[in-house]
Amino acid sequence: MIINMTNEEFQQWQDITAASDGRWIQDIVYSHNRRGAFYYKGGEDGIYIEAQSDGMLTVGRYEGAFPHIGEASFGVALQHKYDSYNEAFENMRELGGWQFMADMFSQPEIIAPPTEPEMEL
Numbered sequence: 001m002i003i004n005m006t007n008e009e010f011q012q013w014q015d016i017t018a019a020s021d022g023r024w025i026q027d028i029v030y031s032h033n034r035r036g037a038f039y040y041k042g043g044e045d046g047i048y049i050e051a052q053s054d055g056m057l058t059v060g061r062y063e064g065a066f067p068h069i070g071e072a073s074f075g076v077a078l079q080h081k082y083d084s085y086n087e088a089f090e091n092m093r094e095l096g097g098w099q100f101m102a103d104m105f106s107q108p109e110i111i112a113p114p115t116e117p118e119m120e121l
Contacts, residue, residue, distance in 0.1 A: 013067040018043060020069075024096065024103035027069055036085055037092065039104070040069055048074065049096060051088040056081050059095060 005013075019025055021043035030038040030050075040048040044065045050058045058079045065072035082088040093101060 010067055017065050017068055020046065020065075024100050026104070026107060029070070037089060038069075039092075039096070039100070040065070041103075044072075049092050049100075051085060051092045053085050054081075055084050055088045057088040057091055057095075 016025065020041050022041075024039045024041045027038040027040065030036070034053060036050065036052040036054075038048065038050045040046055040062060042062075045063045046061070046065075048058075048060055048062050048069075050056075052058070056079065058076055060074055060076040060078070062069070062072040062074045080088075080091075082091065093104075096104075
């Protein structure tokens with residue numbers, strides 16, 4: 001159920017989800033919340049890879065990302081706890097391969113979450 005979302009916001013979320021159909025997309029909200037790194041690929045149903053800030057690396061499948069990844073159901077296929085986030089992220093890059101690396105460094109134009117206005121000095 002979608003609550004308090006305008007048609008424009010709904011369309012923006014659908015566009016972001018659709019962009020993941022053929023490429024890895026970073027979930028910016030996940031990163032902004034300092035939880036680690038989360039990438040997904042496949043549109044409404046696909047695969048994901050996640051490196052949590054505590055060093056947990058998770059790979060799996062998701063279903064039902066409509067209108068966005070936050071609405072999906074997730075299934076874990078592989079999970080491993082590393083000593084640090086950096087080690088988990090390094091292994092995330094290795095598991096993702098060349099396509100993951102290329103997609104990671106060429107994210108499409110998407111709208112980032114709003115930030116607090118800058119304070120005037």
